[in-house]
Amino acid sequence: MTRVVLVLVLLSSLSVSPAAEPPVLLKPDRVFDGTTTHAGWVVLVAGDKIAAAGPADKVEVPKDARVIALPGMTVLPGLIDAHSHLLLHPYNETPWDDQVLKEPLAERVCRATNHARANLLSGFTTLRDLGSEGAGYADVGIKSAIEKGIIPGPRLLVATKAIVATGSYAPRAFAPEWRVPQGADEADGANLRTVVREQIRGGADWIKVYADTPHGPGRGAKPAFSLDELKLIVETARDAGAPTVAHATTKEGMRRAALAVVETIEHGSDGDLEVFRLMAEKGVGFCPTLAADEATARYAGWTRDKPEPARLKGKREAMKAALEAKVTIVNGSDIGVFAHGDGARELELLVDFGLTPTAALRAATADAAKALHLEKKVGAVKAGLLADLIAVEGDPMTDVKALRAVKLVMKGGVLHKQP
Numbered sequence: 001m002t003r004v005v006l007v008l009v010l011l012s013s014l015s016v017s018p019a020a021e022p023p024v025l026l027k028p029d030r031v032f033d034g035t036t037t038h039a040g041w042v043v044l045v046a047g048d049k050i051a052a053a054g055p056a057d058k059v060e061v062p063k064d065a066r067v068i069a070l071p072g073m074t075v076l077p078g079l080i081d082a083h084s085h086l087l088l089h090p091y092n093e094t095p096w097d098d099q100v101l102k103e104p105l106a107e108r109v110c111r112a113t114n115h116a117r118a119n120l121l122s123g124f125t126t127l128r129d130l131g132s133e134g135a136g137y138a139d140v141g142i143k144s145a146i147e148k149g150i151i152p153g154p155r156l157l158v159a160t161k162a163i164v165a166t167g168s169y170a171p172r173a174f175a176p177e178w179r180v181p182q183g184a185d186e187a188d189g190a191n192l193r194t195v196v197r198e199q200i201r202g203g204a205d206w207i208k209v210y211a212d213t214p215h216g217p218g219r220g221a222k223p224a225f226s227l228d229e230l231k232l233i234v235e236t237a238r239d240a241g242a243p244t245v246a247h248a249t250t251k252e253g254m255r256r257a258a259l260a261v262v263e264t265i266e267h268g269s270d271g272d273l274e275v276f277r278l279m280a281e282k283g284v285g286f287c288p289t290l291a292a293d294e295a296t297a298r299y300a301g302w303t304r305d306k307p308e309p310a311r312l313k314g315k316r317e318a319m320k321a322a323l324e325a326k327v328t329i330v331n332g333s334d335i336g337v338f339a340h341g342d343g344a345r346e347l348e349l350l351v352d353f354g355l356t357p358t359a360a361l362r363a364a365t366a367d368a369a370k371a372l373h374l375e376k377k378v379g380a381v382k383a384g385l386l387a388d389l390i391a392v393e394g395d396p397m398t399d400v401k402a403l404r405a406v407k408l409v410m411k412g413g414v415l416h417k418q419p
């Protein structure tokens with residue numbers, strides 16, 4: 001008798017596991033599938049995957065399906081931000097130096113759990129987190145906590161500590177006799193192999209290198225690594241199956257990173273047609289991080305009613321050149337410099353800087369998934385892919401601001417937000 005009861009208890013507890021949830025049918029006005037928009041489509045989700053997507057009269061709906069009507073809304077793939085920092089918060093709250101040097105690691109991780117939730121609920125279901133900025137391997141632990149369902153958050157690809165050339169990073173400008181902890185791993189020459197391998201052992205999905213930084217006499221960014229050093233990083237990481245991403249703002253830093261064939265270049269503020277053409281030729285993607293540039297200008301006192309500062313004007317020129325060179329634009333905002341949960345800002349600025357809303361959305365879905373080697377899992381509304389889906393009020397293809405009105409968020413078939 002007792003055994004029978006036990007079996008019944010086990011069966012009933014099984015019935016509430018996600019795999020046994022009834023299928024879900026999403027019925028919006030339209031679906032953006034990662035490439036193009038379809039009016040009158042529906043999306044059927046079973047378990048953690050998209051079971052079908054297509055015209056309402058062509059999709060066979062199981063009898064037990066739960067229907068979620070989304071009138072006036074658009075369903076899209078969960079958005080991707082290819083440049084985030086969960087372990088940073090806006091610099092107008094606390095300067096970067098103080099975050100790195102004065103905030104206890106546990107405080108930074110607690111903040112990051114809030115950041116992860118805010119980004120997920122604002123529609124971002126995948127982030128490539130590009131450096132813990134002094135918080136060591138904390139990003140690996142946060143990723144693990146999300147995967148185990150301990151905290152809600154986006155899927156993460158993490159870069160751990162990132163790599164900088166000796167003396168090229170920050171916190172900086174201390175008396176030369178002090179050795180101040182840095183926001184990334186310092187390494188040079190042959191030692192780069194060891195540091196790449198250590199970071200991969202620690203859990204790095206991607207290796208991030210700062211190809212240039214402001215350092216040395218005078219102002220402004222300068223190349224930090226030789227081309228041979230960059231190649232050594234890329235080759236060492238590639239052998240272990242880890243792609244490399246480069247921070248580069250100067251033309252020479254970008255040129256060397258492209259010649260070393262990193263997979264994406266971040267920022268690219270001083271890029272011109274020649275260097276963007278080189279990137280296009282080498283298949284190197286571009287994360288413009290416009291929202292970080294804009295936030296930095298705002299923190300320095302700029303407001304929209306004032307003439308655009310030189311840095312933003314320069315960025316407009318760079319974007320024009322990147323589009324002319326047909327570089328793959330990947331949505332990457334540097335979120336953390338500005339508030340987590342405000343990731344739509346980058347897409348608004350991509351449109352402001354010359355992309356169509358559809359192109360901006362591709363940069364945050366199908367194109368980003370491809371750039372991150374995730375196209376077989378996410379970035380499109382297609383049968384067989386993971387059910388990372390969002391619904392927004394209105395049509396973001398006509399007005400990108402619709403991305404502010406996220407009404408539904410589903411990650412791997414689990415609803416985190418619904419109307």
Ligand SMILES: [Zn+2]
Binds near residue numbers: 083084085130334
């Ligand atoms: Zn960054």
